[in-house]
Amino acid sequence: MAENCPKCKKSINSKDAIIICNSDDCLKKFHRTCVNIDDAMYDLIQKNPMISFNCDECRNQSPKALSAKLHTIEEKVNKVCNGVNQIQGRMYQQYFQFGNQPVNNLDGKKHPQQNNLIVVGNNCNSDRLQVVCDYGRWVQVGKFATNTSEDDIIEHLAEELKINKNLVKCTKLVKNDANLSQLSYCKFKISIPDYRFNELFNEAIWPSGVMVSPFTPRSQLNQNRI
Known part of the structure; x- marks a missing residue:
């Protein structure tokens, strides 16, 4: 069954030069001339998949x-x-x-x-078996509101990484005598088992504006300054 051009309401046949709206929810077909696409632009769109056409309705969608x-x-x-x-x-x-490559043995024959x-297992959701994991590296993560707790961070990572929350190590980086009401933000040091550690640097698991960097203990910082 022939489709009609949404602009002129006339049918579209196989000989017509058409343009298709590239919006996923639209994909309507238009006569090229009905949407003011000239020959040069039409040829460019046909040859370059990186150039897309969106109809007026899709361009004027609400925010x-x-x-x-x-x-x-x-x-x-x-x-x-x-x-x-x-x-x-x-x-x-x-x-x-x-x-699996043949090698010469003492008998002169190839074996x-x-x-x-x-x-190495990667099922991080099991509580049935207790496993000792390596935690050789840490990251420093911030900036969070001062009322953010260690449990908040642990629950977030457990959900994002699909990892048992008992495998997430988290410490709030504030002094023992710090008055949280006077701080503008707080940071945490975090670690997960070494074989998944690099996933902590995946920006997709963190809210916008969060900064993640390798954690360096203060003792090492002092050594570097000497």
């Missing part, structure tokens, strides 16, 4: 609708980033000793080497 679209895009990007992080984690967790595969 709320655009915000919803941006949120959907952000969720998709976050899923991709989390998938990449999971793949990277598996790469860090698996160590191969490559073999295949055996592969040894070491796998």
